[in-house]
Amino acid sequence: MALSVQRPKGTQDVVPSEVYKWHTVEHIVKDTAEQFGFREIRIPTFEDTGLFVRSVGDTTDVVQKEMYTVSATGDSTFTLRPEGTAGTIRAAIENGLLNEGYPQKLFYILSCFRHEKPQAGRLREFHQFGCEMIGAEGPAADAELIALAKSVIDRAGLKNVALNINSIGCPECRANYHKALKNYFSQYKDKLCSTCQERLEKNPMRLLDCKSEEDKALAEKAPIILDYLCPDCQKHFDGLKKNLKLMGIDYKINPRIVRGLDYYTRTVFEFITADIGAQGTVCGGGRYDGLIETLGGKPAPALGFGMGLERLILTMQKQGCEFMEPKTCDIYIAAMGERAAEESMDIISTLRSEGYFVEYDLVGRGLKAQMKYADKIGAKYVMVLGDNELDERKAKVKNMKTGEQTEVSLGETLLDDFAVCYYDTLMEEDEMFRGFVEAFVEKE
Structure with a gap:
């Protein structure tokens, strides 16, 4: 339809x-x-x-x-x-x-x-x-x-x-130029479009800007303003x-x-x-x-x-010029179960407060579907959270480009651990993040 x-x-x-x-x-x-x-x-x-x-x-x-x-x-x-x-x-x-x-x-x-x-x-x-x-x-x-x-x-x-x-x-030198244009175009008045016929008396320079192909051809041989400056x-x-x-x-x-x-x-x-x-x-x-x-x-x-x-x-x-890269998700949090979904809220808020682009499941997908979605939106990393991760207070962060996994703490060092992980793989690619990490390290 x-x-x-x-x-x-x-x-x-x-x-x-x-x-x-x-x-x-x-x-x-x-x-x-x-x-x-x-x-x-x-x-x-x-x-x-x-x-x-x-x-x-x-x-x-x-x-x-x-x-x-x-x-x-x-x-x-x-x-x-x-x-x-x-x-x-x-x-x-x-x-x-x-x-x-x-x-x-x-x-x-x-x-x-x-x-x-x-x-x-x-x-x-x-x-x-x-x-x-x-x-x-x-x-x-x-x-x-x-x-x-x-x-x-x-x-x-x-x-x-x-x-x-x-x-x-x-306006002074254009007055003489207008006279020259009127004299030139007057001999072709019948060939001009109706709009240009009206402009001929009011503002003959407008004839030089007409989009009509016939009038453009006539304008090619018209007097030029540089001779009247x-x-x-x-x-x-x-x-x-x-x-x-x-x-x-x-x-x-x-x-x-x-x-x-x-x-x-x-x-x-x-x-x-x-x-x-x-x-x-x-x-x-x-x-x-x-x-x-x-x-x-x-x-x-x-x-x-x-x-x-x-x-x-x-x-x-x-011409094939370069455009800046579209901003994509830094890390996708894939939670399994209600407990993980609830605790992931704190992790997500912490990462976002430091400037990371974080996404998570909002439509009730299973883990496999979440991984597919994370790949579809171009997430750089995925962190899977389940009961085991929550109990051990540790989780694996997967680099979606290389497949490599890095273990991070879910405690006070979460930001530091993830910053090192992110820094190691994207430092050369991401100028904006490089500045953030360098500032973060200097601050610490």
Whole structure:
């Protein structure tokens, strides 16, 4: 019989056997961000719809086609966040973070929602790691942010990921570029999709980001923004290239990158791979110097990036990158009989209090079934408890990998005995446990 209720289209379940991959990338991005001086921020899942209209732009695909907007009786209209930057900047303004000194460095790991056609690397609910830096206007800040993103990619073990950079200028130099785009695309107006025909007058740069294959072909021969940069924007772009070279970061200048959101100014960049099909952008971002003022804050330069965790994991899988090992049971206590089951509670509590991952029977299995279950869950050791063990106050601990058995006391030296047993066989494999044992021995 088929399940009557299934997960919504464009979403996914992360089951226990796969969640270790998420733990891996979450550890990498968090550790790297903190190493670069970024602090974590957490923001609401939904915001006032006007926040995204004002920041992302009313001519973007995100606002026009992809946002999930909800309302409740007596409330304003809210939208599930389609990206993380707008909400983070709103939170920074509202909570006075901009008064704490510059630069403010913030990072987040959150879920986002866009109504798109699901495909590999593109979901309707997806997860994003993002970093935002507020108050730094020089090109060194742009290079620093790119270096952070590259460090995440390198630590994940990814290969063949190319950095593409561009400058889309400031409002002043973009005015002349908009005129050039209008002149170019006007001659093909009848060939443009209906959405781009509307954008032609309001925001012609959006035509460069259209997903229509016909419009993409036309955009290939359109004027490029780099030919229209004002002296200040050109100087900033040259400074970015210089800083990237000083950091030893290879890049490709790609004048077709404009990003899909209206708040960007000057620097835009993407890390692109060919290993996950059409959705090859692993990370994208840039500068948005006017966004804070647009949202009611005191004018301040800012920049940031977003990195899709699903795409990061997908690329790691495609390239055979390593993930951290799933955490498995350290010791399974197999009790035989009511007396053993009762006394095992104290043993289990003692081991857990010292940080061990301990499992035991909760469904009334026999000994043979318990041993099979312990093997199935990947228990490193099994301790069998019966009347003889309880009477003698000693038990055998079986190494499930080697089959070797070690005798341990059920008295005051239980922790010491098991620590030595565990240490001898797993010391070289388990870095976390090695630290625990060394600390334990030093303490004693």
